[in-house]
Amino acid sequence: MVSPVAAKPSPKHRSGCPVSISLDVFGDRWSLLIIRDIMVRGLRTFSEFQHSGEKISTNILADRLRHLENAGIIVAERAADDARSIHYRLTPKGIALAPVLLELFIWAAHHEPTGAPPAYVEQLEQNREAILAETYRRWQHRDPTPLMPPFKSPTRSPKGNRNR
Amino acid sequence: MVSPVAAKPSPKHRSGCPVSISLDVFGDRWSLLIIRDIMVRGLRTFSEFQHSGEKISTNILADRLRHLENAGIIVAERAADDARSIHYRLTPKGIALAPVLLELFIWAAHHEPTGAPPAYVEQLEQNREAILAETYRRWQHRDPTPLMPPFKSPTRSPKGNRNR
DNA sequence: ATATTTTACTTGCAAAATGCAAGTTACTTG
DNA sequence: CAAGTAACTTGCATTTTGCAAGTAAAATAT
Numbered sequence: 194m195v196s197p198v199a200a201k202p203s204p205k206h207r208s209g210c211p212v213s214i215s216l217d218v219f220g221d222r223w224s225l226l227i228i229r230d231i232m233v234r235g236l237r238t239f240s241e242f243q244h245s246g247e248k249i250s251t252n253i254l255a256d257r258l259r260h261l262e263n264a265g266i267i268v269a270e271r272a273a274d275d276a277r278s279i280h281y282r283l284t285p286k287g288i289a290l291a292p293v294l295l296e297l298f299i300w301a302a303h304h305e306p307t308g309a310p311p312a313y314v315e316q317l318e319q320n321r322e323a324i325l326a327e328t329y330r331r332w333q334h335r336d337p338t339p340l341m342p343p344f345k346s347p348t349r350s351p352k353g354n355r356n357r
Numbered sequence: 358m359v360s361p362v363a364a365k366p367s368p369k370h371r372s373g374c375p376v377s378i379s380l381d382v383f384g385d386r387w388s389l390l391i392i393r394d395i396m397v398r399g400l401r402t403f404s405e406f407q408h409s410g411e412k413i414s415t416n417i418l419a420d421r422l423r424h425l426e427n428a429g430i431i432v433a434e435r436a437a438d439d440a441r442s443i444h445y446r447l448t449p450k451g452i453a454l455a456p457v458l459l460e461l462f463i464w465a466a467h468h469e470p471t472g473a474p475p476a477y478v479e480q481l482e483q484n485r486e487a488i489l490a491e492t493y494r495r496w497q498h499r500d501p502t503p504l505m506p507p508f509k510s511p512t513r514s515p516k517g518n519r520n521r
Numbered sequence: 522a523t524a525t526t527t528t529a530c531t532t533g534c535a536a537a538a539t540g541c542a543a544g545t546t547a548c549t550t551g
Numbered sequence: 552c553a554a555g556t557a558a559c560t561t562g563c564a565t566t567t568t569g570c571a572a573g574t575a576a577a578a579t580a581t
Contacts (some may be wrong), residue, residue: 207411209472209508211465212393212458215504218469220386222568229376239529247371250569255530265468277528277577286468294376295455301375304429304450305382308373344373403558414540417545419559441548441557526579538567545560545578551553 218264219290223249223257228287229294231267235337237280238272246343247251266290288332291325308344383454387413387421392451393458395431396492400470401444401502402436410507430454452496456487472508 195335206217219225228237230245242254249257258281261267266287272278283290301307302314317324328340370381385390394400394409406418413421422445425431430451436442447454459481465471466478481488492504 208411209510210390210393211413211462211469211471211508212471213390214469214471215461215465216386216389218465220384220389222380222384225380225384226374226377229374240527243529246374247377248569250571251530252532252570253568275528275578279529289464289468293457296460297379298375300453300457301379301382304453305375305378307375307378309375328488344375346373404556407558412540415559416541417539417559420538439549439557443558483536522581524579524581526577528577529575531574532557533571536567536569538565540565543561544560545553548555548557550555 215293219261219266221257224261225290225294225297226283227254227257227261228283228290231281231283232288232291232294232332233340234343235339237282237337238278239281242281242298261287282335283332288329291328292321292325294325295321308346369504379457383425383430385421387417388425389458389461391418391421391425391456392430392447392454395445395447396452396458396496397504398454398507399503401446401501402442403445406445425451446499447453447496452493455492456485459485459488 204212208214219228226245226249227242229243234245236245238243239251239254239258242258243249243251257331258267258269262269262281264286265284267281268284269279269281272280298309299314299318302309302311302317324340330336331338331340370378372378377400383392385420390409390411390413391406394406398409400406400409403418403422406422407413408413422431422433426433426445428450429448431445432448433443433445436444441498462473463482466475466481488504494500495502495504
């Protein structure tokens with residue numbers, strides 16, 4: 194049995210629309226950043242998330258980790274070497290959010306002043322499939338090598354407003 | 358001049374990461390639903406949004422419309438026929454969120470019990486580009502014909518947890 | 522062996538965001 | 552010209568967030 198997801202009549206959701214349900218699950222300011230940290234920055238532990246750049250407070254972090262775990266997006270497991278440490282990893286449901294993160298990334302890099310170098314963004318756009326495949330490969334191999342660096346502060350203006 | 362986006366050193370953002378910035382702009386429970394309503398359901402007015410299924414209260418709706426307009430994602434324009442009515446439409450920056458919404462949709466349809474029929478989701482996945490092209494075409498032509506119906510309540514369990 | 526750190530959290534409280542109900546103002550329709 | 556209707560605003564209660572300061576258990580340093 195491969196954990197069949199229960200088909201409950203969604204008690205906690207506002208509507209049956211998948212977009213709406215996505216937002217019910219991780220539609221806040223922090224959840225996707227935690228997922229990003231695990232997925233592309235190779236972070237695993239509470240304190241790594243805590244010091245990951247954007248100052249999340251510990252109560253909120255604990256709360257979000259709980260929620261993401263309850264939603265089946267991450268799993269917590271004790272570290273082999275340190276009995277205090279807990280490693281959070283993405284489940285299949287969690288790694289499946291890679292395309293969402295990628296599109297979010299590309300959108301903001303195009304339309305907001307971000308810290309992502311234009312040439313880098315160009316690369317991502319041109320090689321969506323390859324990037325996703327590599328992300329997935331690292332997940333399978335539990336390879337914590339960061340796929341991307343943390344982008345610090347805006348280097349320049351967003352790319353021209355060409356659409357499509 | 359084609360409205361060059363100012364290259365300010367992002368005063369209101371938590372970090373330079375594009376994902377983080379996206380969340381700063383529309384990372385709440387309602388913004389993307391409004392964008393979805395305009396993009397794929399053909400809704401235009403305040404009262405249409407208000408009665409669009411998931412019960413947003415009017416003060417929040419007004420606030421989100423203001424924010425989305427300030428962010429350059431939507432524009433408000435008076436209706437030609439009715440001087441009271443205001444039509445909200447997506448800007449190029451707004452329609453560029455189509456891939457994000459599509460991936461959110463596909464993710465939830467696969468991993469949560471939603472109201473979207475599996476066969477329909479299959480179609481979407483197989484024809485991402487075509488769907489996006491059609492979405493974009495309707496936006497260009499200001500065609501308010503809904504691309505998708507509102508999905509009511511979960512019909513069955515989410516599709517099997519195959520990844521990739 | 523004991524003191525200090527480190528890790529993963531809680532707890533308490535103030536501040537901000539959200540939700541609900543009831544206005545309000547400017548049109549438009551009967 | 553009275554009664555809608557559209558797009559909000561306002562007040563207030565509830566919930567969520569953020570900040571600072573704990574705490575328990577395990578690891579490390581002396």
